[in-house]
Amino acid sequence: GDSVTQMEGPVTLSEEAFLTINCTYTATGYPSLFWYVQYPGEGLQLLLKATKADDKGSNKGFEATYRKETTSFHLEKGSVQVSDSAVYFCALLSGNTPLVFGKGTRLSVIA
């Protein structure tokens, strides 16, 4: 079945550091790919998405590129802030099935 694998956390970075959270997927067909963010005590918010190969999703300084050849959708940000501390989930949508999520990566940014 479809699955998403993302890097284990927690990830701890200093403010203004570069962030990469790796995400790879297994799916039949051509899935849409998403990154969701969960701030402490809140539900999930859609951060960015890409619906076809080579698409780049971007939002709030975060970006991720849909790479079909490596089945990856890595999340990057050039300069993280303390307010970016949250749990990040990679997810895919394929066919007529609901979202399949990775296990989440907790990011802590220290000043």
Next chain:
Amino acid sequence: EAGVTQSPTHLIKTRGQQATLRCSPISGHTSVYWYQQALGLGLQFLLWYDEGEERNRGNFPPRFSGRQFPNYSSELNVNALELEDSALYLCASSLKGIRTNEQYFGPGTRLTVT
């Protein structure tokens, strides 16, 4: 525009009891999804309702059930609660269909089973 709302925020039950969780989707959304977020297990899909009908179901036992009302709000029922049912239950809604429509999540209901 109001987002997805869920109630209650927290729910404490004892093993063997039943729990009922409620979700109101964003106005105009007809699809409602339920997910379980248990510690260390990530997010697992539970149920999908669209226009009053169950469209898909995750790999959960039958004691997890639900329904969707004519106003598109939804209820999740968990019977014969077990300790491992303790989790954050998230509801999401979207416009009809899921292939391209984004899912918007509520803040969740934290269920604790003692």
